[in-house]
Amino acid sequence: MKIEKILKEISYISKNIQNDKEIIGISSDSRQIKENYIFLANKGYEFDGHKYIDSAIKNGANTIIYTNDDINFESGINYIKVKDQRLALAKISNLLSNYPSKSMRMIGVTGTNGKTTTANLIAFVLNKLGSPCANIGTDGADLINKTMPTEHTTPEITDLNEILIKAKKENIKNAVMETSSHGLYLKRNYGIDYEYGVFTNLSMEHMDFHKTMDNYFKAKMILLNNSKKQVVNLDDDYGKRAKEIFKDALTISINEDSKYRAKNIKRVDLGLEFTVNGVKFHLNRFGQYDIYNSLCAIAIANDLGYKLEEISKALEDFTGVKSRFEFIENKLGINIVVDFAHTPEAFENLFKDLPKDKKIYAVYGINGDRTYDIRKAVGKISAKYGVFSVITTDDPKFDTFENISQQIKEGVDENKGECIIIKDRKEAIKYGISHAKKGDFVFMLGKGEEKFLKFNGNIKTYYSERETIREVLEEL
Numbered sequence: 405m406k407i408e409k410i411l412k413e414i415s416y417i418s419k420n421i422q423n424d425k426e427i428i429g430i431s432s433d434s435r436q437i438k439e440n441y442i443f444l445a446n447k448g449y450e451f452d453g454h455k456y457i458d459s460a461i462k463n464g465a466n467t468i469i470y471t472n473d474d475i476n477f478e479s480g481i482n483y484i485k486v487k488d489q490r491l492a493l494a495k496i497s498n499l500l501s502n503y504p505s506k507s508m509r510m511i512g513v514t515g516t517n518g519k520t521t522t523a524n525l526i527a528f529v530l531n532k533l534g535s536p537c538a539n540i541g542t543d544g545a546d547l548i549n550k551t552m553p554t555e556h557t558t559p560e561i562t563d564l565n566e567i568l569i570k571a572k573k574e575n576i577k578n579a580v581m582e583t584s585s586h587g588l589y590l591k592r593n594y595g596i597d598y599e600y601g602v603f604t605n606l607s608m609e610h611m612d613f614h615k616t617m618d619n620y621f622k623a624k625m626i627l628l629n630n631s632k633k634q635v636v637n638l639d640d641d642y643g644k645r646a647k648e649i650f651k652d653a654l655t656i657s658i659n660e661d662s663k664y665r666a667k668n669i670k671r672v673d674l675g676l677e678f679t680v681n682g683v684k685f686h687l688n689r690f691g692q693y694d695i696y697n698s699l700c701a702i703a704i705a706n707d708l709g710y711k712l713e714e715i716s717k718a719l720e721d722f723t724g725v726k727s728r729f730e731f732i733e734n735k736l737g738i739n740i741v742v743d744f745a746h747t748p749e750a751f752e753n754l755f756k757d758l759p760k761d762k763k764i765y766a767v768y769g770i771n772g773d774r775t776y777d778i779r780k781a782v783g784k785i786s787a788k789y790g791v792f793s794v795i796t797t798d799d800p801k802f803d804t805f806e807n808i809s810q811q812i813k814e815g816v817d818e819n820k821g822e823c824i825i826i827k828d829r830k831e832a833i834k835y836g837i838s839h840a841k842k843g844d845f846v847f848m849l850g851k852g853e854e855k856f857l858k859f860n861g862n863i864k865t866y867y868s869e870r871e872t873i874r875e876v877l878e879e880l
């Protein structure tokens with residue numbers, strides 16, 4: 405595509421056009437620039453992309469989009485100055501990739517907890533009902549017959565468009581994606597029109613980034629604003645607030661009057677039974693919160709025209725999502741569970757239904773960019789439910805382990821709970837498993853499927869929770 409065509413689609417402050425080469429791609433990462441790409445110099449939170457202009461040109465960029473004033477123009481290269489770098493990135497990426505989302509039914513899922521699980525449930529149900537659905541989120545992009553890794557829960561718009569193009573080639577008509585508040589705020593999915601926007605819940609998280617709950621809520625509402633139909637949870641205060649804005653939203657709940665309300669909830673072995681509008685559902689999941697996640701999938705499938713009876717049948721086969729209340733097989737008779745809980749709300753929901761006659765150990769830390777309040781809260785909640793906290797390393801990022809672990813311990817101490825601090829995550833896991841007796845629970849929380857620990861900022865060191873647990877079990 406020629407630069408003049410692109411310029412018609414974006415608003416810009418000034419231009420310096422010095423070549424008429426065909427443009428075949430755009431990236432804001434100099435390392436991804438190829439011959440005849442546009443490099444968008446993104447002034448970020450950590451780095452200034454303008455520093456990488458030279459290296460982008462070396463890699464083949466023929467056009468630079470920028471926002472800074474002091475730019476050196478190199479001959480033969482186009483320079484376009486814009487006000488909103490992220491808007492320009494999204495608009496050009498959508499244009500160059502020919503709007504792949506427009507020919508798909510897009511479903512976005514946002515909320516503090518349950519995005520991955522809800523997205524998986526929606527994709528699972530639609531696939532089972534014969535309407536192929538891609539699933540894009542924290543654990544990668546699942547295109548039914550192939551998978552692609554994702555760097556973020558909500559991929560950068562350029563990566564997202566690449567994924568959607570591949571999904572289209574696979575004849576997939578639906579795509580469900582997790583839309584994080586960072587992704588929404590940073591316009592990673594600008595220009596995507598969603599058929600459904602699902603809002604699971606909202607509780608304290610990401611205050612380092614959004615500063616206030618109001619800002620956090622507003623970021624989430626970007627998805628609902630860009631959706632034809634909304635699905636909201638009336639048992640959540642922020643879900644109620646969303647319903648006031650989106651009066652026609654499809655509603656789900658357990659406790660309130662709603663279009664899709666789960667009633668007659670019963671625990672059956674390790675699963676759950678409930679009814680929705682008179683139809684019985686069985687879910688092979690332990691956590692009650694998964695009822696909310698499945699209600700979102702039920703609401704969408706039913707709204708698309710599938711009968712509740714057929715949705716119920718489809719859901720019966722759902723066995724869960726990796727690292728979301730996942731039992732790890734072992735010969736010790738201990739309930740070893742990997743779970744991705746990393747917010748106070750998730751800790752609360754996880755611990756409140758556990759058998760009272762068993763000892764519960766939880767091995768966890770908290771990510772360095774979560775606030776003091778969050779660190780303290782998870783410690784307090786664990787202690788409130790009598791959980792023995794084995795406080796260990798999660799991604800310390802720009803903070804120190806010592807700081808984070810002490811702040812969690814403050815919470816444990818406030819509720820007079822038991823804890824031990826063990827910096828090395830493998831040793832912490834070993835402590836939990838070796839102290840548990842048959843029938844006890846040992847939770848490994850917060851890392852889930854991630855394949856790293858982040859130290860010194862965002863520098864990743866390889867780590868796998870699953871492999872570490874395996875090693876510990878072999879060594880014991």
Ligand SMILES: CC(=O)N[C@H]1[C@@H](OP(=O)(O)OP(=O)(O)OC[C@H]2O[C@@H](n3ccc(=O)[nH]c3=O)[C@H](O)[C@@H]2O)O[C@H](CO)[C@@H](O)[C@@H]1O[C@H](C)C(=O)N[C@@H](C)C(=O)N[C@H](CCC(=O)O)C(=O)O
Pocket residue numbers: 432433434435446447448449450451452453456555556557558559560584585586587590862
């Ligand atoms: C706050 C945030 O989300 N930041 C993201 C944002 O960073 P940024 O715009 O500040 O960019 P930056 O890292 O300062 O770098 C500036 C620019 O220089 C470029 N660069 C950098 C190095 C180089 O050699 N060449 C180069 O061109 C970078 O590609 C970037 O465009 O854009 C970058 C490129 O896409 C992301 O990597 C970065 O994610 C950071 C690392 C991050 O940790 N994000 C997390 C918080 C996040 O997005 N999480 C949510 C899930 C949250 C949840 O749990 O719900 C997610 O959707 O994953």
Ligand SMILES: Nc1ncnc2c1ncn2[C@@H]1O[C@H](COP(=O)(O)OP(=O)(O)OP(=O)(O)O)[C@@H](O)[C@H]1O
Pocket residue numbers: 515516517518519520521522542557582584604605693694696697727728729743744745746749750751753754
């Ligand atoms: N509806 C829910 N309400 C409260 N807690 C939940 C809910 N669903 C899941 N959880 C808890 O949150 C953890 C993470 O679940 P999930 O990965 O589905 O959420 P997420 O929003 O995608 O998280 P992230 O975006 O941070 O990856 C689960 O392991 C579980 O402990």
